[in-house]
Amino acid sequence: MDNVKVLVTGGTGYIGSHTVVELQNAGFEVIIVDNLSNSTIESIARIEHITGIKPHFENIDCVDYVAMDDMFSKYEGIKAIIHFAASKAVGESVEKPIMYYRNNVNGLMNILDLMPIHGIRNIVFSSSCTVYGQPDVLPVTEDAPIKPATSPYGNTKQICEEIIRDVIHSGAEMNSILLRYFNPIGAHPSAEIGELPVGIPSNLVPFITQTAIGLREKLSVFGDDYNTSDGSCIRDYINVVDLAKAHVLAVKRMLENKQDVALECFNIGTGKGTSVLELISAFKKVTGVDLPYQIVGRRSGDIEQVWADSTKANSVLGWKAESTIEETLLSAWRWEQKLRASLIEK
Numbered sequence: 001m002d003n004v005k006v007l008v009t010g011g012t013g014y015i016g017s018h019t020v021v022e023l024q025n026a027g028f029e030v031i032i033v034d035n036l037s038n039s040t041i042e043s044i045a046r047i048e049h050i051t052g053i054k055p056h057f058e059n060i061d062c063v064d065y066v067a068m069d070d071m072f073s074k075y076e077g078i079k080a081i082i083h084f085a086a087s088k089a090v091g092e093s094v095e096k097p098i099m100y101y102r103n104n105v106n107g108l109m110n111i112l113d114l115m116p117i118h119g120i121r122n123i124v125f126s127s128s129c130t131v132y133g134q135p136d137v138l139p140v141t142e143d144a145p146i147k148p149a150t151s152p153y154g155n156t157k158q159i160c161e162e163i164i165r166d167v168i169h170s171g172a173e174m175n176s177i178l179l180r181y182f183n184p185i186g187a188h189p190s191a192e193i194g195e196l197p198v199g200i201p202s203n204l205v206p207f208i209t210q211t212a213i214g215l216r217e218k219l220s221v222f223g224d225d226y227n228t229s230d231g232s233c234i235r236d237y238i239n240v241v242d243l244a245k246a247h248v249l250a251v252k253r254m255l256e257n258k259q260d261v262a263l264e265c266f267n268i269g270t271g272k273g274t275s276v277l278e279l280i281s282a283f284k285k286v287t288g289v290d291l292p293y294q295i296v297g298r299r300s301g302d303i304e305q306v307w308a309d310s311t312k313a314n315s316v317l318g319w320k321a322e323s324t325i326e327e328t329l330l331s332a333w334r335w336e337q338k339l340r341a342s343l344i345e346k
């Protein structure tokens, strides 16, 4: 796929930057569009440091139709889009629903509107296992029913999936792959790129690494009275590099016209559930660092347990989660250590 142009919206962010690295390693020419609302421009230099290639970068908000139109004209010949750019904090979405609907839904609609104008047929959409809510059957397959969303953020993922479905059903010459991520964690093995939460992290692994390094006093485990083996919630934690590779396979599948239908959907998870307490003890074991924690009450809106059946991604997409949870936690820890050391230097 040498020099085939791929647009990555949100390409300086956590999953986006890892995906840009894998795309460039596979020979694609990457154009990043990002408004830097939840990432920094430093990502570009870090991507270049890892791959030796500087991706094109445009500081644009996908909600800005005219700027997006101009960008597509400037980089004529884009063959596929991976659309990550979106707001993703569940709690914030409850407080600022309009901001979430505007960013996440309008951004996608602009892109879908502009694709045929610029002759682009292929789009990978960043979705989430949040669409399944608490599944009735575990592991959850792509055929499981979509449950009512419990937050505006979750609702935007469902709405965006439906918009893509409706556009394709309308007869538009468009192919799409929806990737439903489980819980992405970890960092690139170089520790050049990783998750960079703004303020107090709401996700588990950044909170763990920040506690381990001494930035937070202790971790709160949200509930130990769930109906699970140790009482804490269970998730499917997927390595971010493995997840990034799923995007490269999805783009190739569309470009090589291998899709069975114009709209396909894949679960991207390991197929294995890990409880919060298991994750904490795995982190302590691989890093040797003590992690102070306390059990507190349940977090409102949390799902008790969910993990993926990723058979479809394994057999159809040819994708497989390769890293162990230990390797992944170690990568998150190395990233946190390198990040703090670099901040102290500054």
Ligand code: UD1
Residues within 6 Å of the ligand: 088, 090, 091, 128, 129, 130, 154, 183, 184, 202, 203, 204, 205, 207, 219, 220, 221, 222, 223, 233, 234, 235, 276, 299, 301, 302, 303
């Ligand atoms: C959350 C979102 C999900 C979104 C994903 C993005 C909710 C309900 N869901 O997933 O829609 O796609 O982030 O990454 O917010 N935990 C603690 N202590 C902490 C933080 C988390 O015990 O300080 C527990 C949670 O209760 C949960 C697990 O760790 O059981 C994972 O939490 P988190 O990393 O926030 O991810 P999700 O809630 O699964």
